[in-house]
Amino acid sequence: MKRIVAALAFGLGATLLAGAAQAQGTLNSIKQKGYISCGSNPGLAGFGVPDAQGRWTGLDVDFCRALSAAIFNDVTKVRFIPLSAKDRFTALQSGEVDILSRNTTWSMSRDTTLGLDFPAVNFYDGQGFMVKKKLGVTSAKQLDGASVCTQQGTTTELNLADYFRANKLKYEVVAFASADETFKAYDSGRCDAFTTDASGLYAERLRASAPDDNIVLPEIISKEPLGPAVRQGDAQWADIVRWTHYAMLNAEEAGITQGNVDQMVKSSDNPDVKRILGTEGKYGTDLGLTNDWAYRIIKLVGNYAEVFEKNVGQGSPLKIQRGVNALWSKGGLQYGPPIR
């Protein structure tokens, strides 16, 4: 009897204590299992979407590939786990994913009460509205009395309420669990307007039954700094995520690209470049990785500009301008602290 109870208690204890595995460090557990569990968007063109071959493409999924490159020197050691806006935080908190890389807005309450950390911002965005052209609406201020489709559990839902309240406009909200259902409802005419981050509006418009019949209104009603999120309490892992983004920014700034990185690593005598690529100093090993971690990222995935242009910029159907996502030196907000 005693033995049965002990076994029972041990078995249950082991299950219930599964969360404690995180205590040994996310990096170690990733190395042990041999892959990164990356919480991605279930389908948003340009950010995280599986193509016809089932291969994930997008700015956010490439960020997980960059991490995989830095840790494993291989971009394929990532398992993408599509998460709806509604399920994403629970999945991260419970340890089901190591990182959330699915256009998640960094907000104070999420940072302080959800047990999360937002190490970097890989896309500065803002919330906008899309309407059907035939309504003849040219400004969000004219949306008095409109029905608006939105995705539940997002900051979008809160900004929407704030905006209509601040402008003393009436509206009716229709909220859905997934982005897909939300957009379908708008497309079929259930709502007059569809609201999400501006990048998302352009991405979703591509899926409309007649994309050109829809226009994006000029108002941007919020700040949406989007970036990867990790569990709070693992400083090393947060640092790796943070510096992966900064390495890509610094590479862009220093002019290191996927094409010239091999040549740069051999012949560049620019100390900045040498420190980024790991031929000078031991910044990579201090981070808990190898010294050529940033070289791997650039060689296998590319610098920030390359990833941006390929997924959401001029090389993609979305054709989003760099805008505030340009480097600080070109009038934007993207600023990579020095690697030194």
Place this chain on the structure above:
Amino acid sequence: MPTQLPADAPSGPPRVSPFYDPRIRGAAYQILLLLAVGVVAWIAIGNAAENLRNARVASGFGFLGNTAGFDVNQTVIPFTAATSTYGTAFLVGLTNTLIVAAIGIVLATLLGFAVGVARLSPNWIVRTLATVYVEVLRNIPLLLQLLFWYVAVLASLPSARDSYALGTSVFLNQRGLYLPKPLLAADAWALPLALAIGIIGTLLFRAHARREQARTGRRLPVLAVGLALVLGLPLLAYGVLALLGIAPVALDFPIKGTFNLRGGMQLYPEFVALVLGLTVYTAAFIAEVVRAGIQAVNRGQTEAARALGLQPGPTMRLVVIPQAMRVIVPPLTSQFLNLTKNSSLAVAIGYPDLVQVFMGTVLNQTGQAVEVVAITMAVYLTISLVTAFAMNLYNRRVALIER
């Protein structure tokens, strides 16, 4: 059994050591099991709290008092993003769930009984239609049916600008059905009072009619009197108020605005699709329950009733169904519970039920997964237990009383 007992035989069971006494042993095992479950639960709760603390996730039920900051489109209790709390959002979700469940249960029961009886109809067309209905609807997953109804409800209707209009006050479009909304004036309390008196009067008259029939065999016109009381009294009250120059009920008509219709009463497509989906799906199961119940009644009962000269209708209503009820009620209760729980699929079509509002939006805005899920589970458990309790009371009433 020994036929003879020694004179000095002890009465009662033979005395054994407490260690071997099966009753004491049984009790001891149960106590041990209870202790084990208690310890495991204690460890689990402690662990969850510890892990949450380690993960720096805020916990506790304090969040229910925080301002919600989001809007919900269909509410029966007042809710605004500016002032309402997460607690109110919970109540909004709860009332919406209860409304859908209650309406769904009533409609599914009516439809299910009709189809169940139709399945046993001697008429080939009626019987086949009922069979096809049951076989098709109960074999397609409810989620697909809900999506079908939602898309079908939406797709077939015109946009808000070219609504179907019935006169100038009733509109139907993609956003739902718009009806004039009655606004009750201050003196309007007389109307519900008149209605209540009408209902009580009808019940009293029915009891009187039963006694009268039992005593003399004479049947009083219960239906006619009841209708007169229930409909007549409020109308009379309305007339009296109107004569006094008071308009007890004003109507708020829907008016076309820039986008939607304004004012009036709106029946949302999400609500319609959910009620429709739950009703036709559950009715298929209820129909089978009803068929099983009717077939469980001995054929001799029908034959005896016919031999007494009862028509098929009254035979069914007065002889077969009352006996079938004791077979029908327990599985019917399960169907009611299923319908209530299935209403949580509303999340797929955007109807703000408990799961959508509370476990969706509130959970995400607050991140209080453990608390929110615990509350939601407790609510469904409570609803189910209450439903089961009510149905068990009813079951006791219709159960066969053996004499």
